[in-house]
Amino acid sequence: MTNSPLLDISNLQVEFKLKNGVVRAVDNVSFQVDRGEFLAIVGESGCGKSVTALSIMKLLPKRVAEIKSDYVKFDGQDLTNFSETEMRKIRGCRMSMIFQEPMTSLNPVLTIGDQLTEPLITHLEMNAEEATKRAVELLNMVGIPEPQKRLSQYPHQFSGGMRQRVMIAIGLACEPDLIIADEPTTALDVTIQAQILELLKDICSRMGVAVIMITHNLGVVAAYADKVNVMYAARIVEKGKASEIFASPSHPYTIGLLRSVPRMDKKRGGRLATIDGLPPNLMAPPSGCRFQPRCPMSTDACSEVPFLSNRKGSSKHSVACFYSEDALKKGSSIYVSDKEIFEPINVKKQAPLLSVRSLKQHFGVSFRSGWLSSISGTVKAVDDVSFDVYPGETVGLVGESGCGKTSVGRAILHLNLPTGGQLEFNSKDLNESSIALVRQDMQVIFQDPFSSLNPRMTIGEILEEPLKVHNIVTETDARFERVGQLLTKVGLYAYMRDRYPHELSGGQRQRVGIARALCMEPKLIICDEPVSALDVSVQAQIINLLEDLQRELGIAYLFIAHDLAVVKHISHKVIVMYLGKIMEIGDGETIYQEPKHPYTKALLDAAPIPDPKIERNRKKIILKGELPSPLNPPRGCVFSSRCNLATDDCKEIIPKLINFSKDQSVACIKVEEVN
Amino acid sequence: MLAYTLRRILLVIPTLLAVAVLVFFVLRVVPGDIVEIKLAAEGGIISAEEIQKEKERLGLDDPIMVQFYKYMIGLPRGDLGISLWTENNVTDEIVSRIGLSLELAILSTIMAIIIAFPLGTISALYRGSFIDYVIRIITIGGIAVPSFWFGMLLIMLILATFGNLPPLGTVSIFDDPKTNLYQMIWPALSVGYRYSSVVARMLRSSILEVLSEDYIRTARAKGVFERIVIVKHGMRNALLPTVTVIGLEFAFLLGGLVVTESVFNLNGIGKLFVDSVVRNDMNLLQGLVLTVATGFVLVNLIIDLLYAALDPRIRYQK
Numbered sequence: 001m002t003n004s005p006l007l008d009i010s011n012l013q014v015e016f017k018l019k020n021g022v023v024r025a026v027d028n029v030s031f032q033v034d035r036g037e038f039l040a041i042v043g044e045s046g047c048g049k050s051v052t053a054l055s056i057m058k059l060l061p062k063r064v065a066e067i068k069s070d071y072v073k074f075d076g077q078d079l080t081n082f083s084e085t086e087m088r089k090i091r092g093c094r095m096s097m098i099f100q101e102p103m104t105s106l107n108p109v110l111t112i113g114d115q116l117t118e119p120l121i122t123h124l125e126m127n128a129e130e131a132t133k134r135a136v137e138l139l140n141m142v143g144i145p146e147p148q149k150r151l152s153q154y155p156h157q158f159s160g161g162m163r164q165r166v167m168i169a170i171g172l173a174c175e176p177d178l179i180i181a182d183e184p185t186t187a188l189d190v191t192i193q194a195q196i197l198e199l200l201k202d203i204c205s206r207m208g209v210a211v212i213m214i215t216h217n218l219g220v221v222a223a224y225a226d227k228v229n230v231m232y233a234a235r236i237v238e239k240g241k242a243s244e245i246f247a248s249p250s251h252p253y254t255i256g257l258l259r260s261v262p263r264m265d266k267k268r269g270g271r272l273a274t275i276d277g278l279p280p281n282l283m284a285p286p287s288g289c290r291f292q293p294r295c296p297m298s299t300d301a302c303s304e305v306p307f308l309s310n311r312k313g314s315s316k317h318s319v320a321c322f323y324s325e326d327a328l329k330k331g332s333s334i335y336v337s338d339k340e341i342f343e344p345i346n347v348k349k350q351a352p353l354l355s356v357r358s359l360k361q362h363f364g365v366s367f368r369s370g371w372l373s374s375i376s377g378t379v380k381a382v383d384d385v386s387f388d389v390y391p392g393e394t395v396g397l398v399g400e401s402g403c404g405k406t407s408v409g410r411a412i413l414h415l416n417l418p419t420g421g422q423l424e425f426n427s428k429d430l431n432e433s434s435i436a437l438v439r440q441d442m443q444v445i446f447q448d449p450f451s452s453l454n455p456r457m458t459i460g461e462i463l464e465e466p467l468k469v470h471n472i473v474t475e476t477d478a479r480f481e482r483v484g485q486l487l488t489k490v491g492l493y494a495y496m497r498d499r500y501p502h503e504l505s506g507g508q509r510q511r512v513g514i515a516r517a518l519c520m521e522p523k524l525i526i527c528d529e530p531v532s533a534l535d536v537s538v539q540a541q542i543i544n545l546l547e548d549l550q551r552e553l554g555i556a557y558l559f560i561a562h563d564l565a566v567v568k569h570i571s572h573k574v575i576v577m578y579l580g581k582i583m584e585i586g587d588g589e590t591i592y593q594e595p596k597h598p599y600t601k602a603l604l605d606a607a608p609i610p611d612p613k614i615e616r617n618r619k620k621i622i623l624k625g626e627l628p629s630p631l632n633p634p635r636g637c638v639f640s641s642r643c644n645l646a647t648d649d650c651k652e653i654i655p656k657l658i659n660f661s662k663d664q665s666v667a668c669i670k671v672e673e674v675n
Numbered sequence: 676m677l678a679y680t681l682r683r684i685l686l687v688i689p690t691l692l693a694v695a696v697l698v699f700f701v702l703r704v705v706p707g708d709i710v711e712i713k714l715a716a717e718g719g720i721i722s723a724e725e726i727q728k729e730k731e732r733l734g735l736d737d738p739i740m741v742q743f744y745k746y747m748i749g750l751p752r753g754d755l756g757i758s759l760w761t762e763n764n765v766t767d768e769i770v771s772r773i774g775l776s777l778e779l780a781i782l783s784t785i786m787a788i789i790i791a792f793p794l795g796t797i798s799a800l801y802r803g804s805f806i807d808y809v810i811r812i813i814t815i816g817g818i819a820v821p822s823f824w825f826g827m828l829l830i831m832l833i834l835a836t837f838g839n840l841p842p843l844g845t846v847s848i849f850d851d852p853k854t855n856l857y858q859m860i861w862p863a864l865s866v867g868y869r870y871s872s873v874v875a876r877m878l879r880s881s882i883l884e885v886l887s888e889d890y891i892r893t894a895r896a897k898g899v900f901e902r903i904v905i906v907k908h909g910m911r912n913a914l915l916p917t918v919t920v921i922g923l924e925f926a927f928l929l930g931g932l933v934v935t936e937s938v939f940n941l942n943g944i945g946k947l948f949v950d951s952v953v954r955n956d957m958n959l960l961q962g963l964v965l966t967v968a969t970g971f972v973l974v975n976l977i978i979d980l981l982y983a984a985l986d987p988r989i990r991y992q993k
Contacts (some may be wrong), residue, residue: 057896059892059895059896063803084901088898088899088900088901089898090898091895091896091897091898092896092897092898092899093898096896096897097893097896099889099892099893099896101889104888104889104890105889105890105892105893106890106893107890107893107894107908107912108890108912108986108987108988109911109912109985109986109987110907110908110911111987118894118897118899119897119898119899122897122898122899122900122903123898154987154988156987156988167893170893170897
């Protein structure tokens, strides 16, 4: 029976019984996975993709979750009526799972070796000695140096990327037939993500392990998946081969999803397609097609439930939409009918609004190293960073976590006092005493829309406060009026002023964050990862909003983010940082087209492009290793320890930023040689 | 681990020194004069002269820094001075009673652990079930019911069942363990009920918290036996906050259980404490406070070391 699928699911349903009702988190889901196949399940948060995965493993809490299905066949056996004991024998042995959060998925009080040998001892009945031997092999396989020594260490002694490697080793320990990876790299940096995914793909294809990867990142899907299931509001709306889905997306939701992601490989300009509204509440989903309330093509017919049916001429590609052929033909135009010709704003380069000169932010740290002795050192979070922001310009700041990009923002705002350098805002020198005067003109939007709004204040009170404090609008009525205007401006409704933050969705909260920044009519807004906590369709809405506001009000943005495609989309100028230093700075288009610094190149290579045709033909340099400790950065060029071009010179000479061309400066001594 | 242990042990010294200094001066600020109380208790009219003479005899008219000097000099030798009331050696007074209080504290802790662990675990594993509700009612009772009242109920229960009470006048556990245990088990039970309730509730909530952690899901996804998931992966993590509660409660018991001691007619630290406060016996009081503080500090030290043993993140802390 080798040609029957490894996993065959028919009509899977998962219901959660909650206090205030029943939520059907997975509804009528059927799909198959062949041996050695790589299936991706994509969708936004809450669409039921993780629940699908957990219900295959039967890992959902039995008290609240009820799983029903016609059958869930794994290697010919129907798992539906398997007892807990029978399931236990399959879990971790023939089918294993890798979870999203490497930081919390390993038990902090048990050694890595203990956790890694556990499935070997349980399922393969190895003795301790054999299991340890095998564990060393496994750690070797997933690329962890000095495995023997590492076995006796604890999870907190491993970095996030390393822990995820350990998770993969645990998953592969018993050579399973299927691995389910639930957002395995979402919490990791792009360069580490690339390492982990390459590793997973490589090992699985060598061992013939099938993979179900759950992700929201379309780039990852394009890079690795053979097949794709697109889920929306508990149902599969489209499924098929990855190549087909990306080449001819036929469900309006899939089209919207693909077009709302900023693309690194496309020229700048053009609004992102956005899907209006929010995914439905699964407690009371719309009848008929669940996408209908947000769908630009919906008609009366859509109040019937569309079932998945094969597209003409393809037995593998099926879509749940009555108008799929139409949708395919029209493509993304169904979303951008109201599109105005997007004129990139021309930035007047007369006097810079913000000028940063050799900014330094050093933190002194000390910690105990042994008995009564301590180590102290300096972390150079920002070291000698200079750039200008012109009025109406967006400057993107990218780099991996720990590169100092947030510290730059905080130093400019004087949330941390900079330890060196000059800052000028609007031709006024910025220092401790003058910062209060310009705070009005310099606002900030934070990353986490959940924790950056006071939960005990209404939206109205939150927005009113700065108006009151700065005496901008003194009369109560006028303030009321103004708050209403602000809410409308950011795409909310005036009546929402009486709501509390917890009554709003993540996207709406981020809009409130933007409104709060706007209410001072600032000249510059520092956006610290403003969209990284949001789903793609909502992310596109917020990015469009920011761009519209810039066009209308001429605000300048310092846009701090780790998502390269988002930065590319929104920025005029891009700064690439590594370990507190600028590696490359210049015109966004130029840097993305012709990156000159080896780090920029590696960073761009690591970020997958959501198009399998392009993505799979890219020549990539996968960056090795991880960010060195900022306490002990490499001498010379800080990137030299990971650079594949580094020579002895690079380890001695600290490279200066040199103008490579008019629009591009690079800090690399070998830039002439290499390019 | 060794460095951590040594550092923790060394930290005990300055802590205790600070306590010693603080206790001395705070007690000297408290108004009231033992000499007057003492002489008044003997009856008759007290002249200022007599008071002065008595003060001189007890060394109470020395300048405060001289008194402090004598007190600090005595400390390393375990010399806490004499009780101003009985004029016995303070150290002897305390040593003769501490054993009983210590035994009661230890017995109660053992009792609490024996009761709390199964209750807390079962309650957590069967959350929301009938048995969980029963256990939660029992434990909320333990917190709500004053332990002396529970002690009185116990005495009545003993009377009703055995028709007599354990003999008065405690015997040492080393001389006659059987009688001693028969005497001590009842007060230990009366204190242990409350103690176990606190611990069981803590254990229940920390097990519940731990069981919803990601690493428990990981362990289940590995196909590990559910028993191992609970015991090996769950319990060890759930023990951390529970150990703290056990330690704090134990230290609290060292301070003496005034009412329980009097209900069961035990001559422990608690009674001595009350007497010394009523009589304004500063020397005895500072000796007692110092003893209890030392107990607290030592128990905390043990908790810290246990923590390090249970949690590698603390052990390897730089």
